[in-house]
Amino acid sequence: MDYVNGPGRNHLFVPGPVNIPDQVIRAMNRNNEDYRSPAVPALTKTLLEDVKKIFKTTTGTPFLIPTTGTGAWESALTNTLSPGDRIVSFLIGQFSLLWIDQQQRLKFNVDVVESEWGQGANLDVLASKLAEDRSHTIKAICIVHNETATGVTNNLATVRKLLDEYRHPALLLVDGVSSICALDFRMDEWGIDVALTGSQKALSLPTGMGIVCASPKALEAAKTAKSLRVFFDWNDYLKFYKLGTYWPYTPSIQLLYGLRAALDLIFEEGLDNVIERHSRLGKATRLAVEAWGLKNCTQKEEWYSNTVTAVVVPPYIDSTEIVRTAWKKYNMNLGLGLNKVAGKVFRIGHLGNLNECQLLGCLAGVEMILRDVGYPVKLGSGVGAACAYLQNNVPLIPSRI
Numbered sequence: 001m002d003y004v005n006g007p008g009r010n011h012l013f014v015p016g017p018v019n020i021p022d023q024v025i026r027a028m029n030r031n032n033e034d035y036r037s038p039a040v041p042a043l044t045k046t047l048l049e050d051v052k053k054i055f056k057t058t059t060g061t062p063f064l065i066p067t068t069g070t071g072a073w074e075s076a077l078t079n080t081l082s083p084g085d086r087i088v089s090f091l092i093g094q095f096s097l098l099w100i101d102q103q104q105r106l107k108f109n110v111d112v113v114e115s116e117w118g119q120g121a122n123l124d125v126l127a128s129k130l131a132e133d134r135s136h137t138i139k140a141i142c143i144v145h146n147e148t149a150t151g152v153t154n155n156l157a158t159v160r161k162l163l164d165e166y167r168h169p170a171l172l173l174v175d176g177v178s179s180i181c182a183l184d185f186r187m188d189e190w191g192i193d194v195a196l197t198g199s200q201k202a203l204s205l206p207t208g209m210g211i212v213c214a215s216p217k218a219l220e221a222a223k224t225a226k227s228l229r230v231f232f233d234w235n236d237y238l239k240f241y242k243l244g245t246y247w248p249y250t251p252s253i254q255l256l257y258g259l260r261a262a263l264d265l266i267f268e269e270g271l272d273n274v275i276e277r278h279s280r281l282g283k284a285t286r287l288a289v290e291a292w293g294l295k296n297c298t299q300k301e302e303w304y305s306n307t308v309t310a311v312v313v314p315p316y317i318d319s320t321e322i323v324r325t326a327w328k329k330y331n332m333n334l335g336l337g338l339n340k341v342a343g344k345v346f347r348i349g350h351l352g353n354l355n356e357c358q359l360l361g362c363l364a365g366v367e368m369i370l371r372d373v374g375y376p377v378k379l380g381s382g383v384g385a386a387c388a389y390l391q392n393n394v395p396l397i398p399s400r401i
C-alpha cells in the first residue's frame, strides 16, 4: 500500500530517481527467470552491445552491476588504482564531495581542487598540476561531469585537451550519473577511461543497476591495480563474458528487461534527439527562473546543466519549505538543497523520459508554491517565458512524422 496517496499522477521532478515510462514498467512486470538458461545471456549480449552507444564508445567494455551510482564509483576506483595512488579530484558540490570521501576512505592520496558551489571544476589548477607533475605521480583525474547538487556541467573535452597537451598518462575517471544519456557525452572522443552511470537517472529505470564502461587502458590498469575488491572485480565479469554466460552472480531479470525497453525507447527517439530534448528542457527552465526574478545557483552560462537547475531563493525564504509545500499541496516532488546550499536552493530535475508539457506542469506548480511561501512572483511569468521558447523550438515527435 502507498504510504500516503495523493490525487492524480505524482509530479516527480527530483533529479533522480526519475519517472519510469509505462513501456519500461510493462517490460519489467514479469516473473523471474533462470539466468543460466540461454535466454538471459542472449538478452545480456544485446544489452552490452547497445549500452556502449549511450557512452558513445566502440572500444569500451561495459559492466552492468547490481548496485547504485555509489557502487559504480567504487568499481571504477578499485579496479584501476592502488592504495596510496595520487588522484586529482574536484570538489564542487555534494556528489563530488561524497565521491572524494569514498576515495579517501579507500586510502588513495587525494589532491582536492575545491571551487565555490555553483562553479565548475577549476581546470586552470588542473593545468598547473599537470605541468608540474613531470614524474607522473598523478595516477588519475576524477571528475563529476554533471554536479547534481548545484546544476553544474564540467567541460570534459577541456580536461582531455589538457591531459594531451601535457602528455600526461593519468587515467580519466568520470562520474556521468546525471549526464550520460541526457547530455553530450563522448567516451571515446574525450579519451575517458572509466565512465559510469546509475539506472535511476537519464535511463529512467528503477534504482539498482550501476553501468560502468572501461576503456582498453583502464582494463590494462586493472591487471596491476592492488586495491582490494571482491564484489566489484571486473575480472569476475570478464571470465563469464568469455564463457558467454555473462553473469558472475544473479542479475535482476526485471531490470535487464527494463533496460532493454529503456534503450529501445531511446534509440527510437534517437540519442541525439534525446540530448536535444534535454537541452530544450534546460533552457525552458532557466528562462522561467529568470522570469521569476530568481538566480540560478550555477554561476556561469558555460556550466549550465540541462538535467537539473538549482534555483536560489531570497534570504527570507527557506527553500525546504518550497519542497515541503510541493509535496503536501500539489503532489509534486522537487529536489532539496543539499549540505552547503541546504535551505538556500531548491532543485528542478529535468532529465529522463520527460516532455515539455510535463515540465510546464512543474513550472506552474513552482509559481503557485513561490506565492505560497511569500515570494511575490507574477503568476504565469515563468510558464509564459518557457512556453514562448518551447512553442518555437519543439520539433515533431520523430516516430510520428
Ligand code: PLP
Pocket: 016, 068, 069, 070, 071, 095, 144, 146, 147, 148, 149, 175, 176, 177, 178, 198
Ligand atoms: N553521482 C551523482 C552525480 C549523483 O547525482 C548521485 C546521486 O544522485 C550519485 C553519484 C550517487 O548515486 P546513488 O545514489 O545511485 O548511489
